[in-house]
Amino acid sequence: MGSVLRIILQRLALGLLTLLIVSIVIFVAVNLLPGDFAESILGQGATPEAVASIRRDLGLDQPLITRYFDWLGGVLQGDLGTSFAQANFATFTGTDSGATTVAAQIAPRFANTMFLAMVTAAIAVPFSIILGVLAALYRNTVFDRATNIFTLSSISSPEFFLAYILILFLAVLNPIFPSLSNIFEGMSFGERLEKSMLPALTLTLVVTAHMMRMTRAAIINLLASPYIEMARLKGLSPMRVIVKHALPNALAPIINVIALNLAYLITGVVVVEVVFVYPGIGQLFVDSVKIRDIPVVQACCLIFATAFILLNLTADIMSILSNPRLRHPK
Amino acid sequence: MHGISRRGLLKTGAAAGVLGLTGMPLRAQTRGGKLTAGLSGANTSDSWDGRTHSDLFMIASAQGAVFDSLTEVAADGSLVGELAESWEASADAKTWTFNLRQGVTFHNGKSFGADDVIESLQLHVAEGAKSAAQPIVAAISEMTKLGEHQVQFVLEAGNADFPYLMSDYHLLMYPAGQIEEAIANGIGTGLYQVQSFDPGVRMVATRYADHYKGDGAGFFDEIEYIAINDNTARMNALMTGQVDAINRIDFKTEALLRANPALRIQEVTGNQQYTFPMLTDVAPFNDVNVRKALKYGINRQEMVDKILLGHGAVGNDTPIGPANQYYHAEMEQLEYDPDQAKFYLQQAGLDSIDIELSASNAAFEGAVDAAQLYQASAAGAGININVIQEPADGYWSNVWLKKPFCACYWSGRATEDWMFSTAYEAGVPWNDSQWDEKDSARFQELLLIARAELDSDRRREQYYEMQQILRDEGGVLVPMFANYVQAVNNRISSPDVVGNLWQMDNARMAERWSVA
Numbered sequence: 001m002g003s004v005l006r007i008i009l010q011r012l013a014l015g016l017l018t019l020l021i022v023s024i025v026i027f028v029a030v031n032l033l034p035g036d037f038a039e040s041i042l043g044q045g046a047t048p049e050a051v052a053s054i055r056r057d058l059g060l061d062q063p064l065i066t067r068y069f070d071w072l073g074g075v076l077q078g079d080l081g082t083s084f085a086q087a088n089f090a091t092f093t094g095t096d097s098g099a100t101t102v103a104a105q106i107a108p109r110f111a112n113t114m115f116l117a118m119v120t121a122a123i124a125v126p127f128s129i130i131l132g133v134l135a136a137l138y139r140n141t142v143f144d145r146a147t148n149i150f151t152l153s154s155i156s157s158p159e160f161f162l163a164y165i166l167i168l169f170l171a172v173l174n175p176i177f178p179s180l181s182n183i184f185e186g187m188s189f190g191e192r193l194e195k196s197m198l199p200a201l202t203l204t205l206v207v208t209a210h211m212m213r214m215t216r217a218a219i220i221n222l223l224a225s226p227y228i229e230m231a232r233l234k235g236l237s238p239m240r241v242i243v244k245h246a247l248p249n250a251l252a253p254i255i256n257v258i259a260l261n262l263a264y265l266i267t268g269v270v271v272v273e274v275v276f277v278y279p280g281i282g283q284l285f286v287d288s289v290k291i292r293d294i295p296v297v298q299a300c301c302l303i304f305a306t307a308f309i310l311l312n313l314t315a316d317i318m319s320i321l322s323n324p325r326l327r328h329p330k
Numbered sequence: 331m332h333g334i335s336r337r338g339l340l341k342t343g344a345a346a347g348v349l350g351l352t353g354m355p356l357r358a359q360t361r362g363g364k365l366t367a368g369l370s371g372a373n374t375s376d377s378w379d380g381r382t383h384s385d386l387f388m389i390a391s392a393q394g395a396v397f398d399s400l401t402e403v404a405a406d407g408s409l410v411g412e413l414a415e416s417w418e419a420s421a422d423a424k425t426w427t428f429n430l431r432q433g434v435t436f437h438n439g440k441s442f443g444a445d446d447v448i449e450s451l452q453l454h455v456a457e458g459a460k461s462a463a464q465p466i467v468a469a470i471s472e473m474t475k476l477g478e479h480q481v482q483f484v485l486e487a488g489n490a491d492f493p494y495l496m497s498d499y500h501l502l503m504y505p506a507g508q509i510e511e512a513i514a515n516g517i518g519t520g521l522y523q524v525q526s527f528d529p530g531v532r533m534v535a536t537r538y539a540d541h542y543k544g545d546g547a548g549f550f551d552e553i554e555y556i557a558i559n560d561n562t563a564r565m566n567a568l569m570t571g572q573v574d575a576i577n578r579i580d581f582k583t584e585a586l587l588r589a590n591p592a593l594r595i596q597e598v599t600g601n602q603q604y605t606f607p608m609l610t611d612v613a614p615f616n617d618v619n620v621r622k623a624l625k626y627g628i629n630r631q632e633m634v635d636k637i638l639l640g641h642g643a644v645g646n647d648t649p650i651g652p653a654n655q656y657y658h659a660e661m662e663q664l665e666y667d668p669d670q671a672k673f674y675l676q677q678a679g680l681d682s683i684d685i686e687l688s689a690s691n692a693a694f695e696g697a698v699d700a701a702q703l704y705q706a707s708a709a710g711a712g713i714n715i716n717v718i719q720e721p722a723d724g725y726w727s728n729v730w731l732k733k734p735f736c737a738c739y740w741s742g743r744a745t746e747d748w749m750f751s752t753a754y755e756a757g758v759p760w761n762d763s764q765w766d767e768k769d770s771a772r773f774q775e776l777l778l779i780a781r782a783e784l785d786s787d788r789r790r791e792q793y794y795e796m797q798q799i800l801r802d803e804g805g806v807l808v809p810m811f812a813n814y815v816q817a818v819n820n821r822i823s824s825p826d827v828v829g830n831l832w833q834m835d836n837a838r839m840a841e842r843w844s845v846a
Contacts, residue, residue, distance in 0.1 A: 035724035041375070042460075043384070043726055050460055051727065057458075085375030105374070164562070171570045179566040180368070180573070182556050184532055277556070277563050279531045287374050287530060 004320060008313065015309040022305045023075075023298060027068050030294050036060060037084045037292045058084055071298065080106075081295040083288070102299045106281060110303060112183060113273075113280035116203070117265035119196050124204040125211065125258055132215025132254075137242055139220060151209035163202045163275040170198060181276040199276045203269065207261040214257040218250035252319035259315030267304040361545070363845035364552045365822060368564045368573035369834070372557030374530035378516040380502035381454060381461035386577055389499045390837040391533045391555055396437075397502040397518030400428060400447065401493050403744055403836060405829040407653060409494055413442065413503055413519065423488035423782045428496075430479040434542050436505045436512070437523045444475040449506040463500035465751075488782030490789065491745040498744075499837070521548030521841055532556050535840075549844035568593065568817055575818040575843075577833045581639040587817050597815045599643050600830035601651035601742020601749075603808050604633075604694045606687065606704070607762035610769050610805035612734040614685070618769075618803050619678035624685075625664055625801075626671035627708035630809045636703060637696040638812055645808035648797040649749045651742050652811070653830045656793035664801060671711035682712035688729050692722035693737035694812070701737060704809075731762055738762060744831055746793045747781050754800070763805030773799045821846055 038054035055061045059070070074081050080102040131151070135144045154162060171179035177197045187195070219242055222228060231245045232238075270282035277283075281300055288296035320326040371385030380397070383389055393399060402412040411417075414428045434442040454461040455468050472484035485492065495501075503519060504512040511517065516524035521543060522535035533555045537548055556573060558564040561580045567573045569590065579587060579595065587593055608615040608624070615621060630644040643652070646664055650657050675683060689701035698719055705715040720729045720736075729736050743749035751758065756766030756774050767774050773796055780792040800806070814833045818824060823846035829836030835843065 033723060034721050035727070039724050039727040053458070053460065083375075085373070167566055167570075171566065175570060178572050179570050180556065180558070180563070182532060184526070184528060186526075274560055275563060277558050277560065277567075279528070283530075284374060291373075291375070293375075 004317065007320070008317065011309075011313045011316070015306075015313065018309060019302060019305055022301060023072070024068070026298055026301045027071070027294065028064075030289070030292060030297055031064055033292065035292065037294070040291045041085070058087055071295065075302075080299045083296045084293045085291065085296075102295050105296065106284065106299055106303070108185070109279060109281045109284045112278065113266060113269060113282065115183075115192065116196050116199055116269065116273075116278060116280060117262065119193065119200040120203040120207070120265050121262055123200060124207050124261070127204065128208045128211035129215050129254070131208070132212040133219065133242055133247065135212065135216040136219035136223070136246075137238055139216070144216075147212070151212050154205040155207075155209035159202060159206055159271045160275050162205050163198070163272060166198050166202055166205075170201075179276070181278040183279065196278070199269075199272050199278050202272050202276075203265060206268075207264060210261055211254070211257050215250070215254050218253045219246045222246045222249055248322075251322045255318045255322065256315045259311045259318070263308045263311040266307040359549050359823070359844040360846070361549050361844070362551050363549075364554065365550045365575070365840060365843065365845075366554045366556065366573045367575045367577075367834070367839065368556050368558040368567045369576070370557075370559045370561075370564065370578050372530050372559060376529040378513045378527070380500045381459060381463070383499055384462065386833050386837060387533075387555065387557055389832065390834055390839070391527075391535075392502055392516075392518070393499040393520075394834075394837040395522040395535055395553060395840040396516050396520040396524055397504075398520050399498070399501050399503065400430075400496040403494070403497050403829070403831055405825060405827045405835060405838075405842065407655065407829075407831070409497065412497075413447075414493075414496070417493050419490070419492070419784060421784070423490045423492070423784055424485050426483045426485070426492050427476065428481045428483070428493075430481065431542055432479050434519050436519050437517050437538060438505065438508070438512075440505045440508065442503065442505075442519055443478045444481045445506040446503055447481050448473045448475060449509065450502065450504045453504070453509065454500065461500060463498050466495045466498060466501070487778075489747065490780075490782060490784050491747045494745045495748065499832075522553055525552075530557055543841075547841045550840065553840045568819065571819065574822045575816065575834070575839060577814075577816045579815045579817055581641055581815070584639075584641075584815070593817050593819050595815060595817050596824065596828050596835075597641065597813050598828055598830035599651070599811055599813050600653040600832070601649070601740075602812045602814065603645055603649060603651060603740050603742060604637070604697070604700065604810050604812055605645075605649075605738045605740060605762075606701075606735065606807040606809070607730075607738050608735045608805050608807075609764045611764045614678070614680075614683060615734060615805060617678050619674045620680075620683065621803065621805060623671040623674040623678065623683075623711065623713060624708070625807060626667045626674065627711045627713045628704050628807060628809050629666040629707040630664070631666070632703060632707065633700055633809045637700045638810060641813040641815055643811045643813075645810050646797075646801050647804050647806065647808045648800040649740060649742065649753065649806070649808060650746055650793070650797055653742065653744070654746055654749075656746050656790050658794045658797040661794070661797060661801060666707060668707075668711035671708070671713065675712055680712075682714060684714045684716065685735060686716045686718055686733075688718045688720050688733040688736040690720040690722050690725045690729065690737070692720075692725035693730070694739040697737040700809075731760075741832075746796075747777070750777050750796070751781075753806075765805050769805065770799050770803060818843075 038051045038060060042050055059067060071081060083102050083105055086100055131147055135147050138144050167179045170176050178195055179198060181195045181199050183192050183195050223246060228241060228245060231241045269280060270286060273280045273282035274286060285300040369387045369390060372387035376388050378392060380392060383392060398412045400412060400414040402410050404410050413431055413434065415431045417426060417428045419426050430444060436442060451467050451473065453459065454463050469486050470483050471486050474482045476482050505517060516527055521538060521541050523538045525534040525536055527533045536552045537550060541548060558567060564576045565583055568576045587595060610616055625647060634640065634642045634644055644663065646661060687701050689697045691697050701717045705717050708715050730738055743752060753760050753762055754765050755777055776792050776796050780789050783789045783792065814830065816834055822843055824843045
C-alpha cells in the first residue's frame with residue numbers, strides 16, 4: 001500500500017505544478033484577447049477618462065507580471081480575489097459592502113454544475129455499462145450494431161445539435177420536460193431533477209459511446225482467456241460468465257474511461273448550460289470571458305483543471321486497486 | 331401587428347385622452363396571476379444600482395417594477411408624474427419646482443420625501459461614480475428642499491426638457507440614509523417588492539400592497555424575470571410555454587412565432603437607429619458636397635428590407651425618431667439617387683472617390699452586411715467604398731470616434747435636446763461626427779435656443795429646422811430605424827398602445843400588462 005500512497009503524493013505534486021502552468025497560460029491568453037474589462041463593460045460609453053479610471057481602480061494599469069503575482073499571492077493564501085465586475089460595482093457605491101468574492105460567486109454555480117454532473121452520471125454510467133455488457137453478450141448481432149451506430153452518431157454530433165433535437169422531441173412536440181433549466185435555490189429536489197433532465201440526457205448522449213464501447217471491448221478481450229473458457233465449460237450461462245467472471249477483470253479500463261468522462265461532465269458543460277440556460281459554472285465562465293473578468297476566468301479554469309487532475313488521479317488509483325498485479329508490484 | 335405611432339395616437343386619440351383623464355382604465359384589467367418573462371440583456375455583474383443599468387433585464391426589473399423615478403413616459407409618449415405629482419418652471423426654464431407625491435412608502439416602511447430625491451440624485455455626481463446620467467445631474471447647480479414634499483432645482487442653463495430627463499432609467503429613487511442597504515436588497519417605492527434576485531439568472535417580485543398607483547397599474551400578484559441571453563433558448567422557452575413573454579425576437583425565426591396561434595408579436599418603431607457617422611473634421615468628409623454625395627449613394631429601403639428584414643423604417647439622417655415629440659415626419663425623404671450623388675461629387679471637384687468604411691457586428695447585428703450593401707449601391711455613383719471588417723472586441727474604444735467613417739447604433743433618447751446634446755452638440759464626448767459650429771453655426775445656435783424654449787409651437791419649428799439641417803448637411807448617415815420586436819402569449823393581455831421608447835412596453839410590462 002505504501003507504493004500507492006507514494007504515487008498519490010507524486011501525482012498531487014505534479015498536479016499542483018500543472019495548475020500553476022494552467023493559471024499562467026490562461027492569464028496570458030485572456031490578456032492577449034483584444035479589449036479588456038474596462039472597455040467591454042463600458043461598451044459605447046468607453047471614453048478614455050472612464051476607461052482609465054476603471055483600469056486605475058482595478059489595478060489593470062499595472063504590468064502583467066505584477067498583476068499575475070498579486071493574484072497568485074492571493075490564491076496561495078486561499079483568496080481567489082474579487083471579480084472585476086463586483087470590484088467595479090464596489091467603487092460605484094464607495095464601499096466594499098456590496099462586493100462578493102469570487103469564491104462566494106462561484107460556489108452556488110459550482111454546486112449546480114456538480115448536481116447536473118451527478119444526475120448525468122447516475123443515468124449515464126449504469127446505462128452505458130449495461131449497454132456495453134449487452135453488446136458484448138450479443139456481439140455482432142443486429143442489437144450490437146444498432147447500439148454502436150446510435151452511440152457513435154450521438155457522440156459525433158455537436159452538443160447543441162443533440163440538445164435541440166431533444167428539445168424538439170421532448171419539449172416542443174411532446175411536452176414532457178421543460179426546455180428551460182433555470183434551477184434556483186429553494187427548489188425541491190423533484191423540481192430540480194425535472195428541470196435538469198434535458199441537459200442531463202444531452203450530456204448522457206455525449207458520454208455514453210466512450211464508456212459503452214470501452215466496456216464492450218474490455219469484456220470481449222477477456223472472452224478468449226482460458227478461465228472464461230473454463231467457466232463456459234462448467235456450464236454457466238453466458239450472462240453469468242460475463243457479469244461474474246469477465247466484468248470484474250475488465251473493470252480497470254472501464255473505471256479509467258468513466259473517470260475521464262466524469263471530468264468531462266464538469267469541464268465540458270459550457271455549451272449545454274448555455275443552450276438550456278442552466279445557471280452553472282459554464283455559463284458564468286462564458287459571461288466572464290466576454291467581459292474579460294480575469295479573476296473569475298482564472299478561478300473557473302483552476303476548478304476545471306483540478307477536476308481533471310483529481311479524476312485522472314482517481315482513475316489511476318482505482319485501476320491500481322482493482323488490479324492485484326499493480327497493487328503488489330514485485 | 332404594428333404599434334400605433336405616437337403621431338397616429340395624437341391624431342386619433344382625443345377620445346382616449348378624455349377617458350384617460352377621468353382616471354378610468356380604458357379596459358377592465360384582471361388583477362392577480364403571475365407574469366413570467368424571459369429577457370435578454372442580463373449580466374452576472376447586475377445590481378440594483380441604477381447608475382450601472384444599461385440593458386433591458388435590469389431596466390425592466392428596477393425602473394419597470396421595483397423602483398420609481400420622479401417622472402414617467404407613458405405608453406403614448408406623453409410625460410406623467412411618477413413620484414412627482416406636478417412641476418413648474420420659471421420663465422427661463424432654469425428653476426424647476428417639483429411637488430412630490432405624499433403618503434408614499436418604501437418597501438421597508440420608510441416614507442418618501444424630498445431628502446430621498448436629493449440624496450438619490452447626488453449619487454450620480456458622487457466622487458468616482460461612473461454614472462451614464464452624470465451629465466443630467468451635473469447640469470443641476472442647486473438642489474433645495476423647500477418642504478417635506480417639495481424640491482427645487484436650479485439649472486446651470488435653462489432646459490425645457492428637465493422633467494423628461496427625470497424619467498431616465500438611471501435616476502431611481504432610493505431611501506435617504508439607507509441607500510447602501512437599498513442597493514444591496516432592492517428597496518424601492520415600485521409596484522413590486524423583491525423576493526429574490528440572482529444577478530444574471532433570475533428576479534422574482536410580488537405586488538406591494540397599498541401602492542400609491544392603486545388599482546390602475548401593476549395587475550400581477552407576482553412577476554418572474556428569467557435571464558435568457560441566448561436567442562434560441564428564449565424562443566424555445568416561449569414556444570413551450572415556460573415564459574409568457576420574450577424580448578428581442580430573432581427575425582430569422584419570426585415566421586415560426588407568427589405561425590403559433592397562442593402567441594402574438596408586438597412590433598413598434600421607436601428611436602433605435604443604425605448609423606454610419608463620419609468625422610466632419612477629416613478630409614474628405616469636411617466637404618459638405620462629399621457628405622451629400624454619400625447621402626444619395628445609400629439605398630435606405632434596401633437596407634430596411636435586407637438587414638432588418640422589413641422590421642424597421644427608413645431614416646432621414648436625423649437621430650430624431652417616431653418616439654420623439656417633435657419628429658419631423660413630413661420632411662422630404664432622401665432617396666437613393668446615383669445621379670444626384672455624382673452631381674455632388676462633381677461639385678466637390680471629383681469624378682470618383684475612394685473611401686474606407688469600418689464595420690463590425692459589434693456596432694449592430696448585420697453591420698458588415700449593411701456596409702457591403704452600401705458599397706454596392708455607392709459604386710454606381712463613382713463612390714468606391716472599401717469595407718474594413720474590424721474586430722468586435724474593443725470596437726467602441728478603437729474604432730468608433732477614431733476611424734473617420736464607421737458603423738454605429740443609438741438607442742435614441744426620449745427628447746430631441748437629450749439626443750442632440752448627447753451626440754450632436756459641439757464639444758460633447760460622444761459627438762461621433764465632430765459636428766460643430768464650422769459645419770453649422772445655425773444648428774448649434776438653435777440647439778441652445780430650443781433647449782430653454784417653453785413654448786411648444788416655437789420649439790417644434792426650431793427642432794424641424796434642426797432636423798432639416800442634419801438631413802441636408804449632417805455628418806451622420808441614419809439609413810434605418812430598427813423596430814423593437816417582442817412576443818407575448820395569449821395568457822397575457824397588453825394594452826393596444828405599447829411604448830416605443832424601449833423594448834417591452836418601455837420595460838414596464840409588470841406595470842401595464844395583465845392576465846387575460
